[in-house]
Amino acid sequence: MPDRPRFLADVMLGSLAKWLRIMGYDTLYFRLIDDNELVRIAKQENRMLLTRDMGISKSKRTGDCLLIRSQDTVEQIKEVFKAFGARYGKVISAQRCASCNGELLLVERSAIFAEVPEYVLWNAKAFVKCGDCGKVYWEGSHRVMIDAVIAAIDKDMEAR
Numbered sequence: 001m002p003d004r005p006r007f008l009a010d011v012m013l014g015s016l017a018k019w020l021r022i023m024g025y026d027t028l029y030f031r032l033i034d035d036n037e038l039v040r041i042a043k044q045e046n047r048m049l050l051t052r053d054m055g056i057s058k059s060k061r062t063g064d065c066l067l068i069r070s071q072d073t074v075e076q077i078k079e080v081f082k083a084f085g086a087r088y089g090k091v092i093s094a095q096r097c098a099s100c101n102g103e104l105l106l107v108e109r110s111a112i113f114a115e116v117p118e119y120v121l122w123n124a125k126a127f128v129k130c131g132d133c134g135k136v137y138w139e140g141s142h143r144v145m146i147d148a149v150i151a152a153i154d155k156d157m158e159a160r
């Protein structure tokens with residue numbers, strides 16, 4: 001989906017960045033970056049800047065920018081969806097690597113047998129591998145946890 005918003009999260013929002021990636025949103029995050037650089041990248045790459053820093057969000061230097069108010073990651077995700085009207089339904093088909101934001105590709109069991117624990121190898125239904133850093137993910141407890149969080153967010157947003 002080319003129309004999905006792309007994000008850039010500031011240093012305070014590492015956990016939010018991971019979740020947005022898991023949900024398939026292209027989200028950049030740098031552990032060490034100064035404000036000017038952050039603003040520059042957001043503008044240059046046409047990304048929406050997510051920040052906890054009132055100073056950045058108030059300055060007129062930025063393009064699209066959202067001040068995140070909550071310290072709770074799930075609440076932060078809701079703030080993002082509310083502000084940008086982002087859709088988050090079909091998650092698993094367009095995932096991003098939680099570690100590096102690379103694109104995840106479906107891989108055969110035989111291609112990753114050396115990289116995952118044996119019980120996972122035979123019990124998980126599907127595997128994906130990051131095209132950039134090579135990290136392998138599988139459907140299983142990880143997915144169940146993600147589904148639970150997304151269901152909770154869904155329910156909460158519908159109730160409003």
Ligand SMILES: [Zn+2]
Nearest residue numbers: 097100130133
């Ligand atoms: Zn990766």
